[in-house]
Structures are given as structure tokens and as C-alpha cells.
Amino acid sequence: MGACYLAWATDEKIRDRAANGGFVTAVLVAALEKDLLDAVIVVKKEDVYEGIPTVTSDPETVVKCAGSLHAAPINLTRFVVEFYKDERNKGKKIGLPAKPCDARGIIEQAKRQQLDINDVYLVGLNCGGTLHPLGLREAAAEIYGIDPDAVVKEEIKAGKLFLSLQSGEERECKMDELEERGYGRRDSCKMCTSKIPTMADLACGNWGVPDGEKATFVEVLTEKGEALFRNALENGYIEVKEAPEESLEVRERIKNAMVKRAEEWWQKLDVVREFTRDERLKFYVETLKLCIHCGACRIVCPVCACGDAAKCVSMHDERDDYVISMYNMIRLLHLMDSCIGCGQCEDVCPVDIPLTLIHRRFAERMQRKLNYTPGMSVEEKPPFYEAELRWHDIL
Amino acid sequence: MIKTICPGCSLGCGLYLEDGGERGLRVWHRKRAPANAGKLCAFGMCLPQYYGRARMENTVDGKPVTQDEAVSEAAKRLKSIKPEELAFVSVGAATCEELSSLINLCKALGCKNLELGLNAAFKTLPESLHEFLEIGVPLASVERASKLVLFFMEPFSQHPLLARRILKAKKNGAKVFEVAFVGGERGIADETILLDAAAFVNAASAEAAEELKKLRERKDVFENALIISEVNPYTDAVLLRELFAVCAECGAMPLLMKPFLTMSAALLQSALAPETKRGLSLLEVFEDERVKGLFLLETDPAGVLLLSERKIQERLSGLELLVEQGAFRTVASELATVTLASDMFFERRGLVVNAEGRVLRNEGTSTTGVEILEGIAGDITGVHRSFEDVRNEALKALGLEAVPNEDAVPLRRKEEKVQVEPNELRSGATVAETARVEGDYLLLYRTTPAFWSGQFVKDFVEISVEAARSLKLFRGDKVEISNAEAVTLDFKISEHLPERLIVSEMKLAGVSERLLSPVRLRKKE
Numbered sequence: 001m002g003a004c005y006l007a008w009a010t011d012e013k014i015r016d017r018a019a020n021g022g023f024v025t026a027v028l029v030a031a032l033e034k035d036l037l038d039a040v041i042v043v044k045k046e047d048v049y050e051g052i053p054t055v056t057s058d059p060e061t062v063v064k065c066a067g068s069l070h071a072a073p074i075n076l077t078r079f080v081v082e083f084y085k086d087e088r089n090k091g092k093k094i095g096l097p098a099k100p101c102d103a104r105g106i107i108e109q110a111k112r113q114q115l116d117i118n119d120v121y122l123v124g125l126n127c128g129g130t131l132h133p134l135g136l137r138e139a140a141a142e143i144y145g146i147d148p149d150a151v152v153k154e155e156i157k158a159g160k161l162f163l164s165l166q167s168g169e170e171r172e173c174k175m176d177e178l179e180e181r182g183y184g185r186r187d188s189c190k191m192c193t194s195k196i197p198t199m200a201d202l203a204c205g206n207w208g209v210p211d212g213e214k215a216t217f218v219e220v221l222t223e224k225g226e227a228l229f230r231n232a233l234e235n236g237y238i239e240v241k242e243a244p245e246e247s248l249e250v251r252e253r254i255k256n257a258m259v260k261r262a263e264e265w266w267q268k269l270d271v272v273r274e275f276t277r278d279e280r281l282k283f284y285v286e287t288l289k290l291c292i293h294c295g296a297c298r299i300v301c302p303v304c305a306c307g308d309a310a311k312c313v314s315m316h317d318e319r320d321d322y323v324i325s326m327y328n329m330i331r332l333l334h335l336m337d338s339c340i341g342c343g344q345c346e347d348v349c350p351v352d353i354p355l356t357l358i359h360r361r362f363a364e365r366m367q368r369k370l371n372y373t374p375g376m377s378v379e380e381k382p383p384f385y386e387a388e389l390r391w392h393d394i395l
Numbered sequence: 396m397i398k399t400i401c402p403g404c405s406l407g408c409g410l411y412l413e414d415g416g417e418r419g420l421r422v423w424h425r426k427r428a429p430a431n432a433g434k435l436c437a438f439g440m441c442l443p444q445y446y447g448r449a450r451m452e453n454t455v456d457g458k459p460v461t462q463d464e465a466v467s468e469a470a471k472r473l474k475s476i477k478p479e480e481l482a483f484v485s486v487g488a489a490t491c492e493e494l495s496s497l498i499n500l501c502k503a504l505g506c507k508n509l510e511l512g513l514n515a516a517f518k519t520l521p522e523s524l525h526e527f528l529e530i531g532v533p534l535a536s537v538e539r540a541s542k543l544v545l546f547f548m549e550p551f552s553q554h555p556l557l558a559r560r561i562l563k564a565k566k567n568g569a570k571v572f573e574v575a576f577v578g579g580e581r582g583i584a585d586e587t588i589l590l591d592a593a594a595f596v597n598a599a600s601a602e603a604a605e606e607l608k609k610l611r612e613r614k615d616v617f618e619n620a621l622i623i624s625e626v627n628p629y630t631d632a633v634l635l636r637e638l639f640a641v642c643a644e645c646g647a648m649p650l651l652m653k654p655f656l657t658m659s660a661a662l663l664q665s666a667l668a669p670e671t672k673r674g675l676s677l678l679e680v681f682e683d684e685r686v687k688g689l690f691l692l693e694t695d696p697a698g699v700l701l702l703s704e705r706k707i708q709e710r711l712s713g714l715e716l717l718v719e720q721g722a723f724r725t726v727a728s729e730l731a732t733v734t735l736a737s738d739m740f741f742e743r744r745g746l747v748v749n750a751e752g753r754v755l756r757n758e759g760t761s762t763t764g765v766e767i768l769e770g771i772a773g774d775i776t777g778v779h780r781s782f783e784d785v786r787n788e789a790l791k792a793l794g795l796e797a798v799p800n801e802d803a804v805p806l807r808r809k810e811e812k813v814q815v816e817p818n819e820l821r822s823g824a825t826v827a828e829t830a831r832v833e834g835d836y837l838l839l840y841r842t843t844p845a846f847w848s849g850q851f852v853k854d855f856v857e858i859s860v861e862a863a864r865s866l867k868l869f870r871g872d873k874v875e876i877s878n879a880e881a882v883t884l885d886f887k888i889s890e891h892l893p894e895r896l897i898v899s900e901m902k903l904a905g906v907s908e909r910l911l912s913p914v915r916l917r918k919k920e
Contacts, residue, residue, distance in 0.1 A: 072427075319855055347434075348434055348435070350556055
């Protein structure tokens with residue numbers, strides 16, 4: 001475990017806009033202003049239901065993007081990869097607030113030489129999960145009984161989803177209740193056990209912050225994290241105090257409770273578990289035959305780095321009549337060691353194939369068997385990485 | 396990043412497009428988009444390719460000119476053609492504002508031939524049913540329906556973002572039927588009512604009437620159902636009338652999808668120039684020798700017509716005047732007297748109405764398309780309107796005071812049910828053109844957004860197991876499909892196909908100019 005602090009932005013404007021103490025925003029602003037970073041990727045808030053990732057070197061823009069946005073379930077990995085595909089950005093240092101699935105995707109891309117992890121500063125955010133924007137709108141109308149357009153702010157705390165209205169009124173509902181009624185977090189988030197971004201450079205959040213204090217609980221995890229932290233502190237952008245033992249315990253307790261709940265959700269959502277072998281096969285065939293081969297799941301996948309040379313595309317022939325297409329078979333195999341369960345594939349699937357469930361069923365057992373968790377460290381190579389067929393050996 | 400609408404069909408899928416400079420356009424999913432929850436089909440995913448085509452330039456008689464010169468020349472030459480010899484066509488992706496301007500121009504010239512893609516259907520059905528063509532039902536109601544009938548509609552190919560709604564309906568307990576010449580390979584329907592395609596080569600024939608009786612005997616299927624179908628410029632009049640007759644008899648509700656955004660905005664035509672709904676249809680424009688001058692707005696004839704490029708060019712080269720306004724060069728551009736370059740659809744500012752009646756903003760900034768059209772109209776009438784004037788006119792025509800929230804579906808039908816005398820519809824069916832060449836097989840086009848755009852199509856046909864056996868086909872062989880002309884292609888063997896049916900998602904111009912045609916099938920030696 002790294003050094004832990006309670007920290008907050010010294011700039012009142014940042015503290016006001018931020019979800020907690022404004023530490024994340026202050027650290028990124030400091031890094032830009034003191035030339036530690038060349039650019040920052042932030043999510044520009046359109047409204048409660050929409051955010052657009054933006055690359056910026058303007059500290060004011062970073063400040064404007066402060067605050068959480070749970071109903072914009074974006075994975076930033078592809079944006080980082082696209083940033084470095086531009087030759088002009090090679091060697092530039094960027095920073096971003098990263099959920100565990102963002103950080104894990106970026107680390108997987110680094111393993112596949114799509115970026116140099118030394119150039120990317122990951123300000124990790126604790127994450128209890130994200131919501132689908134249209135699902136939240138429906139919940140606002142159906143469960144909270146309010147006009148979705150009147151919602152100006154959302155917040156998740158103490159297991160509840162709070163919606164604030166233009167009038168200043170605040171409504172709340174227990175997340176468990178929302179989810180039992182078919183709303184709440186995306187399925188991938190419900191099942192996710194990666195709650196604190198220990199793979200990032202800093203891990204930040206409100207878990208462990210004493211009641212009534214507007215601060216961010218920060219764990220410094222790497223040298224890059226230390227550099228970000230020191231830069232902000234020494235230049236007066238943040239104030240800090242050492243995190244008390246009680247805060248550490250509370251944070252750990254919350255994390256453990258959320259992991260336990262995630263495991264329960266996995267048991268509940270894994271409808272295939274109780275099926276017989278034949279029923280399982282039927283389920284996979286019936287579900288995957290809906291695929292229209294648009295390729296969206298591959299394009300958004302934060303761990304796929306195959307590009308135009310992807311085998312799932314080149315070995316797939318629409319003239320074949322396999323019960324499960326080569327595209328899907330290869331993706332299943334390809335992701336067994338690397339799937340991080342972010343759910344982006346399912347979000348964009350035009351025919352709603354439950355891809356999170358399917359990939360997780362394959363990946364979980366394989367990753368357990370291989371004693372490998374993707375996206376945790378650049379040093380750990382994917383077990384199936386660089387598989388090479390030696391045709392002369394076969395022939 | 397620009398918030399835009401996919402121009403691939405009438406569903407109105409929202410997405411972001413980002414200009415990546417030298418590395419081209421990039422598609423990002425906009426999960427907040429109410430029509431599609433950010434999901435896109437293969438066409439949507441290929442939009443960078445669609446937008447990567449050669450761009451149109453401003454020209455007069457093939458020579459580069461400025462936009463102002465092209466506008467003024469277009470106005471001068473359009474005035475020189477008699478109104479009854481002119482036709483205006485926009486079958487593709489144009490904004491409501493551009494269509495309002497087009498209608499304004501058409502009226503300024505006193506022309507009654509304006510085609511936004513629905514004229515054939517308008518002329519097929521009594522006026523009381525036109526609003527069912529113009530406005531659908533909220534797509535959310537598909538999910539809530541207890542019974543759905545897919546009437547010659549294969550949603551996974553034609554409108555994939557509708558398929559997920561149908562799957563949700565099934566999950567909610569809906570029963571799904573399909574009426575088709577070939578059952579859907581994904582088995583989405585609980586029951587398929589198969590009609591014999593051979594009888595429908597001439598849909599007004601006694602054989603076809605006999606086949607249609609099968610439907611009338613199955614009132615249990617249609618009673619109070621939501622019937623989903625597609626209307627396009629080639630929709631068979633007999634089948635369209637039968638659909639409405641069945642709706643009237645069984646209290647069913649139609650939801651007609653359309654392959655082009657302009658078709659969804661045809662209600663502007665009803666409001667602003669109802670007299671043009673009886674004007675020439677798309678096919679008639681390209682067949683009627685009386686048409687001497689043609690104005691194409693954002694329309695690629697090779698995309699929207701089933702004719703070969705050679706035939707299209709032959710017809711267009713016989714015109715006295717061809718004015719083409721669009722973002723991309725088309726088969727018509729070489730022959731056009733005046734070409735007017737507009738910006739690409741995603742770059743434009745404007746409104747779009749989708750198949751369900753949702754009004755969506757395309758959030759580009761360009762108003763060039765409207766400026767060109769208003770410039771021409773202004774030269775003719777002396778009245779110059781601003782973009783805001785045009786938008787206000789479009790909103791008024793849609794019955795709206797302001798641009799509505801994208802989450803609402805403000806355009807609703809006035810009539811709850813289809814009210815028409817079914818037998819009148821059935822007896823009034825026009826006689827379809829008889830096939831010119833006899834063939835031993837039938838070629839059925841399965842239309843997709845890519846099919847209508849003439850882009851990135853599947854370059855093979857599907858044939859039956861029996862056909863493959865009888866022709867002794869093996870992997871690697873090729874087939875020849877012929878009618879007036881012949882094409883050689885790869886094939887896929889599909890178990891669900893009737894013996895004599897061939898399905899193609901690619902236009903085989905020269906082989907077939909209709910959605911269903913007799914052809915010959917041979918093994919290519």
C-alpha cells in the first residue's frame with residue numbers, strides 16, 4: 001500500500017465544482033501549469049446524461065470538467081490510444097482521471113506497444129460503477145417521479161443515488177432498490193470487483209473521508225503519482241494531511257463490501273451457470289447468431305490492439321455458415337486472457353448480445369487458471385500474447 | 396466532435412464524428428442518443444468510408460466556378476425550362492431546412508414534380524392513409540407490443556437498430572410473426588408465413604392473389620398487431636395496399652420504416668406542397684421522356700435506383716438541363732449542366748425527422764445547402780430568406796413552435812387506426828410490369844443501408860442447398876446470374892432459402908431492375 005492522505009484543492013472554485021475535495025482537478029491543473037504534463041484528457045459535461053472526452057492543455061477547461069459524471073459510461077483507453085497514433089503527440093506526457101477499467105485498458109494497450117506507460121499519468125478514481133444515460137433518464141421518471149430534464153446533478157454516496165433538481169430539491173433512492181427494479185448501474189459495473197484503482201499512479205475517492213469533511217482520500221502508488229502529488233503540493237495547489245488509521249479502515253471496509261456485493265451480482269447475473277452443457281452451448285449459439293458483424297465491439301474494446309490486421313476480421317468470411325461465426329469464436333479466444341469486463345462491447349452492440357456475461361464466463365475461468373489479472377501491471381505479459389504458429393513444425 | 400445523425404436510414408441514430416485530420420474521420424458512440432442508445436449498425440460504423448468519397452465542386456458546363464456563379468446560372472437555366480418539364484428529386488439525406496428550401500424553389504418555378512421518395516406510395520394509397528406513410532409510432536412502443544408482424548421486413552439487415560427493439564418485445568412476452576418469401580435466418584419469429592415468391596413476379600396476378608389469401612385466413616396473426624414493414628421507392632403497390640387492407644380488417648397498426656432520411660421528412664411535402672405528392676415518382680422521373688430538366692438534391696441515382704449506371708447515364712444525357720446539388724460526386728455529376736457543392740451531412744446544421752416522428756438536431760455548423768437553394772429561389776422570386784426563416788417555416792410545417800427536446804416524440808398521427816374499405820384497396824391494385832425474361836430462379840434483393848448507398852456491400856449471393864447440389868457447386872466455385880446481362884459472383888449456401896430463390900444484398904445492375912426478378916443461375920465454368 002502506498003502513502004495515504006486526505007487532500008483538497010486550495011482553490012475554492014475547484015472545491016465547489018468538484019465531487020469531493022477537488023484534489024484530482026487541482027493535481028491535473030498543477031501538472032499542466034507547471035509543465036509536468038503536455039495535455040489532459042477530461043470528460044466535458046454536456047448535462048447529467050452526457051459527457052464528451054476532450055484533450056486539452058487549458059487549465060480552465062480542466063476546472064470546468066470537475067465533478068463526477070456517472071451516467072456517461074465512457075472508457076478513455078481508445079482516446080489515449082488515438083492521441084498517440086498522431087505522430088505529433090509521440091513522447092508527449094498526458095494525464096487523465098481514470099476509473100479502474102480506464103487504467104486497466106491503458107495498461108493493456110501499453111503491453112501491446114500502443115503507448116508508453118511512462119508518458120501516461122493515471123489519476124485513478126475509486127469506482128462503484130457507472131449508469132447508462134437512457135437508463136438513468138427512465139429511472140428519474142419511473143422511480144423518482146421527476147422530469148429527467150429537471151435533474152441538474154447526480155451523486156452516489158452511502159449506497160444511494162441522489163438526484164438534485166433545478167429547484168434545489170434533492171431526491172434519493174437506494175442503489176439496491178434501483179437495481180432490483182432493473183435500473184441502476186450497468187451489468188458490467190455490478191459485477192466488477194476492481195473498485196480501487198491500485199494499478200494507477202494515484203488512487204482517489206471519497207471512501208474513508210470523515211463525514212462532513214470535503215476532502216479526497218488519496219493513495220500515492222507510483223513514482224509518477226508521487227511526482228503529480230509533490231508538484232501540486234509544493235506549488236500550493238493542494239493541502240494535505242496524513243490519512244488517519246480510521247480512514248484507511250473505512251475505505252477498506254467499503255471496498256470489501258462492494259467487492260462482496262459484486263460477487264453476489266455475478267452469481268445472480270450468470271444465468272448460464274445452472275445450465276447443462278447442452279443448454280450452455282445452445283445459449284451461446286442462440287445468442288451469438290444475432291450478431292450482425294458490425295465490428296463495433298472490437299472497435300471499442302479497450303484491450304484490443306489488433307487494428308486492421310485483426311484475425312477475428314481477416315479469418316471471418318460471411319459466406320461461412322458456422323453456428324458461431326469465426327469473428328465471435330476468435331474474439332472469445334482472444335479475450336480469454338485479456339478481458340477486463342468493462343462492458344463497452346455490450347454497450348455498443350446493436351442487437352444487445354450480453355457480451356459482458358459471455359466474455360466474463362470464458363475469461364474468468366481462464367484468468368483464474370492462469371493466475372493472471374489483466375490490466376494490473378505493464379510488467380505482466382498476457383499469457384497468450386504473441387502466440388506463433390510454426391507451420392514447418394506442423395507440416 | 397460533432398453530434399450528428401447517421402444518414403443510412405430513417406432510424407435517426409445519433410453518434411459523434413471526429414475529424415482526425417490526416418487520419419480521417421472517427422466514429423464515437425453517443426450512448427445518450429435516444430433513438431439508438433449509441434449503438435450503430437455496420438453502415439454507421441463505416442461512415443468514415445461513406446464520407447470519404449470524392450467531393451462535388453461548383454461547376455457550370457463542366458468548368459469550375461464560384462458558388463455564386465453556379466447559383467445564378469442554375470436559376471437562369473431552371474427558369475428556361477417549362478414547369479411541367481421539370482422535376483425535383485431528393486431521395487437521400489437532406490435536412491428539413493434543405494427540404495423546405497427545395498420545396499420553396501420548386502413552387503417558385505411552378506413545378507409539380509417533387510419527389511422525396513414517397514410519391515409512388517402516395518399515389519398507391521388514398522389520401523386518408525398518407526399520414527401512416529409519413530409518421531410511424533414511437534420505437535419504444537415496439538418493445539411494449541404484445542404482437543408483432545414483420546411484413547416483408549428482415550430487421551437485422553434492413554434496420555438493425557430496430558431488431559433490438561423487437562428482441563426486447565420478445566423478452567417482454569410478445570409473439571413475433573413474419574410474412575416473407577424467405578424466413579429470417581436468425582429465427583426471431585415464432586412463426587413464419589411463407590409466400591411463394593414466384594407468384595409475386597407479377598404481384599397483380601391471380602397467383603399472387605391466391606397467395607395473399609393465405610394472409611386473410613390468418614386473422615389471428617394480424618388482429619391488433621403492430622405490423623412493421625418498409626416502404627421504399629420500389630415497394631410493390633399490391634403488397635403495400637394489402638398491408639393496409641389487413642390493418643383495416645384486423646385493427647392492426649402499421650410502422651413503416653424508410654431507407655432514406657428524406658422519406659421521413661415527406662410530411663413537409665404534405666404540409667407545404669401537397670399537390671406535388673401526385674407528381675412523378677422516382678422511377679417515373681427516370682423513365683418519363685417529358686422530363687427535360689432535373690434538379691437532384693443530395694441524391695445519388697446509382698444508389699437509389701436499381702438501374703445500371705449505363706442506363707442512368709443514357710437517360711440523364713438526354714436531358715436539356717441537369718442541376719445537381721450535393722456533397723459528393725455521383726454518376727450524374729459528369730453529365731450535370733450545373734453542379735452545386737454542399738458540405739457533408741455531418742457538417743450541416745439542421746433538423747431531421749426520424750421514422751417514429753422524433754425531431755433530431757444535426758449539430759454541424761454549415762448552412763451552405765440552404766444558402767444555395769435560397770440563392771436560386773431568391774434569384775427567381777426576388778425574396779431572400781435566411782436560415783432561420785427557413786427553419787421556422789419547417790417547424791411550422793411540422794406543427795411545432797420550437798425545436799423539441801430529442802427525448803420527445805412530438806410528431807404523432809392524428810388517426811389511431813387505419814380506416815379504409817379493404818376491398819377497395821385490393822381491387823385498386825395496379826398491374827405490375829411483367830418480367831421481360833423468363834428464368835429458372837428468382838433473384839430477391841435484401842435491401843440494407845449499404846445497398847441503397849451503393850457502398851461496401853457483400854459481394855456474394857445466397858443460394859439454396861438444393862441449388863448448390865443441382866449445379867454441383869463446391870467451395871471456390873463461382874456462379875453466373877443472368878438476365879439481360881450476366882454477372883459472375885461468389886456464393887453462400889443458406890439452408891433456410893427456398894430452392895429457387897437467390898438473395899443478394901448487392902445490386903446486380905443489368906441483371907435485375909426490380910426487387911424480385913426471374914434470372915438464370917449457372918455454375919461459372
